[in-house]
Every structure is written in C-alpha cells, then in structure tokens.
Amino acid sequence: MEVLYLFMGKVSRGNLFRNPIFHLFLIAIVGLLAYANTFHAHFQIDDIPIIVENPIIKDLNFFIEPSKAKAFNNAILGYDTFKLRYIGYLTFALNYRIHGLNVTGYHIFNLVIHILNAILSLLVCDADAQYTRYTIHDSR
Numbered sequence: 520m521e522v523l524y525l526f527m528g529k530v531s532r533g534n535l536f537r538n539p540i541f542h543l544f545l546i547a548i549v550g551l552l553a554y555a556n557t558f559h560a561h562f563q564i565d566d567i568p569i570i571v572e573n574p575i576i577k578d579l580n581f582f583i584e585p586s587k588a589k590a591f592n593n594a595i596l597g598y599d600t601f602k603l604r605y606i607g608y609l610t611f612a613l614n615y616r617i618h619g620l621n622v623t624g625y626h627i628f629n630l631v632i633h634i635l636n637a638i639l640s641l642l643v644c645d646a647d648a649q650y651t652r653y654t655i656h657d658s659r
Contacts, residue, residue: 539645543638550634557626569611571620575601576612 535541562571574591575581581588585605589598601608610628618624 546637554630558623576615
C-alpha cells in the first residue's frame with residue numbers, strides 16, 4: 520500500500536470520495552459490472568482462428584523456441600502475426616494451458632488486465648497532477 524500513498528497523496532479520513540482506496544474499489548466494481556455478462560459468452564469472430572484453431576497457442580514450446588512456429592505461416596495464424604503479438608499469444612497459450620477452451624477463463628483474465636490498466640491509468644494521471652501541482656507551487 521505504500522506505493523499507492525506515494526502516488527495518491529495523503530488519504531483524507533473525512534471524505535470517502537477523496538480516499539484513493541475507494542477510487543481503486545470503484546474502478547474494480549465498475550469494470551466487473553461492465554464485463555460481468557461476458558463470462559459465459561462464446562468465442563467471437565476472430566477468436567475462432569486465433570484461439571480455437573491456433574496450433575501455436577496449444578504448445579508452450581513455441582514460446583521457448585519461437586522459430587519452430589515458422590511451420591504455421593498463413594494469413595491469420597502465421598509466424599509473422601505470432602512475432603508481432605508474442606505477449607498476446609503467450610497470454611492465450613497460458614490461458615489455454617490452464618482453462619483449455621473454456622471461454623470464462625479467457626474473459627476473467629481479460630477483465631483483470633483491463634481493471635489493472637484502468638488502475639495504472641489513474642495512478643499515472645494522479646502522479647502527473649501531483650507533479651504539476653508541486654511544480655507550479657515551487658515556481659512561484
């Protein structure tokens with residue numbers, strides 16, 4: 520929690536809306552509510568070739584030795600796409616290893632990534648605001 524206080528400043532005990540923990544909780548709740556109906560949805564449009572039919576994500580050895588994936592070089596699943604989206608494909612491979620083709624696991628992982636990015640954005644914006652506030656006060 521020390522990192523949060525470094526970025527978010529002091530926690531105001533009198534006002535809930537100024538409490539950074541409340542902001543983090545609010546982001547998580549809004550994200551969960553926004554994506555809650557997707558947990559049991561089926562794979563969509565590009566998910567079929569990229570996840571369901573993709574032999575690269577079904578074998579983690581391709582991530583240890585990426586050159587072995589050159590055998591799969593077609594338009595959607597190709598080696599070039601694999602090189603460009605290595606981290607994305609790695610998350611699909613780890614999801615496949617843990618959940619197989621159970622779509623709920625993929626959606627939960629995606630939700631966690633989105634919530635963490637929203638929290639990171641809040642922290643970056645707040646750090647920028649804190650820096651700007653101190654810079655303006657120091658220059659006077």
